[in-house]
Amino acid sequence: MKLVNYTVTVATGDLAFAGTFHNVYIKLVGTEGESEHTWLESLKGPLSFIRGAESSFTVTCPVSIGKLILVEIDKQPHLLSFEDSWFPAKVEVKSPEGDTYNFPIYRWITDSEVHLFREGKALRVFEDDNLLGRYSRELELKQRGKDYRWDVYLEGIPHCMKAECIFSLPCEVRFSFTKTTEFFFTAATGLAELQLKGLSDCTKNWPNIDAIHRVFCCKRTDISEYVQKHWKEDAFFGYEFLNGVNPMLIQRCSVLPNNFPVSDDMVFLGAHCTLAGEMEKGNIFLCDYKPLDGLKTNIINGMKQYLMAPLILLHKTPDDQLMPIAIQLKQTPADDNPIFCPTDSEYDWLTAKIFVKSADFNEHELNVHLLRTHLMAEVFAVSLLRNVPMVHPLYKLLVPHTRYTLQINNLARGLLISKTGIFTKFAASGGEGMKTLLKRSLSSMTYRSLCIPDDIADRGLENVPNFYYRDDGLKLWEIIHRFVQGVLNFYYKNDDEVQKDTELQKWISDIFEHGFLSQAGTGIPESFTTVAELVKFVTMVIFTCSGQHSAVNAGQFDDCGWMPNAPLTLQHPPPTTKGTTSEATILQTLPAVNATVQIAATVWLLSRQSTDSVYLGQYPEEHFSEKIPCKLIKHFQGELQVLSAIINARNKNLEVPYTYLDPMVVENSVST
Incomplete structure (x- = not known):
């Protein structure tokens, strides 16, 4: 009897410690039968599965086993050897009929159990009609349900993944060895520098502004140095509401809030200008920090800290600068709550800012x-990993945007916002205030505010000049939207297919329940009824995990490394009357030395990118195998390169380049 041969090529990932010296076995499962459980043996011997290796083997069957559905893989240690970990990237199988089947894996195998992996063609649950295929799908989700469980970190905020520490996370969602080494080295060296300088435990006030330069004198960026030189200037103060790390609060003002009684005689807008007239022209803007009102503030170094809930009015001048014209530091108007203006004394105005x-x-x-x-x-990540199997097109599309997110968040809960975390200890809103603000913020968050086209329109910012977050963000959103639309339209031909995809519906249902705590008023869909709804939501997910995170994260040290420009806490209350401030009162108000340096070290760490970062549009893990999605990925990458070139060309003419939404520096996922 003539036997048939299948050529099996196994690629091991190019990661530190990805290889194995164990014996690797495979079984091919097809529509007409299956192969024997076969030891993958070659002339390379123990080098067949080392890091980055690609090795081919022959698996022989008595007859053809039909179209391949899945492979079963396991590794067995040699006698007297210890269990190790192996990271197979993918398996390619060439059949005797001349067909090529791809099996994406991209996960750590740490035991001697048999693991099942589906062929790379994307399948929704309602079209997966092979019994073995459906069984493997159910088995995968059953295991994922055990590995990825919901937990409540704090009542009233989004739920998180249940994990006692980073070592209890599944291997495939942890940092790589490279990322781990660089992350903790950066943290350790930053704190060591501060300790050597005697700053990290110093509870004294800064003797003068120049002394603050001692913090990270060797760790500066071009923009952080620009901030040091210009932080007192009104033009830069206004500019940062558009292009700093928080471009999310400013909105066009057409009617003054009742609790912000600014009058024409308080602000000088130029000849023949009135507040009403400038508001009608669309030249007046408002920032309102009402969610901070009444927060219980922290105790740092034994001293009560202060955090205001100010209102700020800004004016777009004829030369297109955004200038602050009025600041009220508390929400309720009162004689002891003056409205500060640029015409006040230098230190009154600077203190207000x-x-x-x-x-x-x-x-x-x-x-x-x-x-x-x-x-x-x-x-988004936990719901995806719990409810959507690897073979599903949504998993293939979104899994690159989950990289490292679960570990970085686990670290944040342990090192930043826990009872002993840096933020809890050294921020004005740390502790009880943090819990209150997070709850308030979630209760007021809407779906539209997460979608940059809707958010910009709702805030009336479509035509504000020099708003690079908006310009780059809208272009990036459109590029992502076209890509997502192309991919999902390939798989979902009509709305009925969306409605009957139970895995897809469970994904959004979990997000609605665990992310938005079932608050229908947010506008977040509880289910998907149309392809268009699905496309928009997935676009929002990708934009949030990539571009939006970059916009509000990458510039943290640039903007906040120079403490006077962004103090996370203040030690004295604001002045209740004008004319009582000085440089001395400002130094008494600014954070103590230890609070300054601990926060500076933190934003330095959070702003650093790893050498193994994966940027938007890069797909080192090849989950898609069909021609059209692969072609769409190439087109997506091309559009991102064009946008990057446009941003770089514009930045050459800017005094302060805006780079945070350049696709070449935007990471695929929330990983820092």
Whole structure:
């Protein structure tokens, strides 16, 4: 009897410690039968499965086993050898009929159990009609349900993944060896530098502004140095509401809030200008920090800290600069709550701006950064991993945007916002205030605010000049949207297919329940009824995990490394009357030395990218195998390169380049 041969090529991932010296076995499963459990033996011997290796083997069957559905893989240690870990990237099988089958794996195998992997063609649950295929699908999700469980870190905020520590996370979602080494080395060296300088435990106030330069004198960026030189200037103060790390609060003002009684005689807008007239022209803008009102503030170094809930009015001048014209530091108008203006004394006005920047930094870190990117990305990831198998097109599309998110969030909960975390100890809103602000922020968050085209329109910012976050963000959203639309339209030909995809519906249902706590008022869909709804939501997920996170994370050290520009806490209350401030009162108000340096070290760490970062549009893991999705990926990459070139060309003419949404520096996922 003539036997038939299958050529099996196994690729091991190019990661540190990815290889194995164990015996590897495979079984091919097809529509007409299966192969024997075969030891993959070659002339390379123990080198067949070392890091980055690609080795071919022959698997022989008595007859053809039909179209391949899945492979079963296991590794067995040699006698007297210890269990090790292996990271197979993919398996390619060439059949005797001339067909090629691809099996994406991209996961760690740490035991001697048999693991099943589906052929690479994407299949939705309602079209997966092979019994063995459906069984493997169910088996995979059953195991994932055990590995990825929901947990409640704090009532009233999005749920997270249940994990006691980073070592209890599944291997495939942990940092690589490279990422781990660089992350902890950066953290350790930063803190060591501060300890050697005697700064990390110093509870004294800064003697003068120049002394703050001692912090990370060797760790500076071009923009952080620019901030040091220009932080007192009104033009730069206004610019940062558009292009700093928190471009999410400013909105066009058409009617003054009742609790912000600014009058024409308080602000000088030029000849023949009135507030009403400028508002009608669309030249007046508002930032309102109402969610900070009444927060219980921290105790640091034995001293009560202060955090205001200011209102700020800004004016677009004829030369297209955004200039602050009025600041009220508390929400309720009163005689002891003056409205500060640029015409006040230098130190009155500077003090008011410092309280605004402190409020902005606290709002940014807890709402804009932590909640709206990190916690949302974790919800998207956990729901995907619990409910959607590898063979599903949604998994293939979204899994690159989950990389490292679960570990970085686990670290954040342990090192930043826990009872002993840096943020809890050294931020004005740390502790009880943090919990309150997170709950308030989630209760007021809407679906539209997570979609940049809707958010920009709702805030009335379509025509504001020099708004590079908006310009780059809208272009990036459209590129992502076209890519997502192309991929999902390939798999979902009509709305009925979306509605009957139970795995897809469970994904969004879990997000609605665990991410938005079943709050229908947010506008987040509870289910998908149309392809268009699905496309928009998936676009939002990818944009949130990549571009939005980069916009509010990458510039943290640039903007906040120079503490006077963004103090995370303040030690004295604001002035209740004008004319009582000085440089001495500002130094008494700014954070103590230890609070300054601990926060500076943290934002330095969070702004660093790893050498193994994967940027938007890069797909080192090849999950798609069909021609059209692969072609769409190439087109997506081309569009991102064009956008990058446009951004770089514009930046050459800018005094302060805006790079945070350049696709060449935007990571695929929330990983820092």
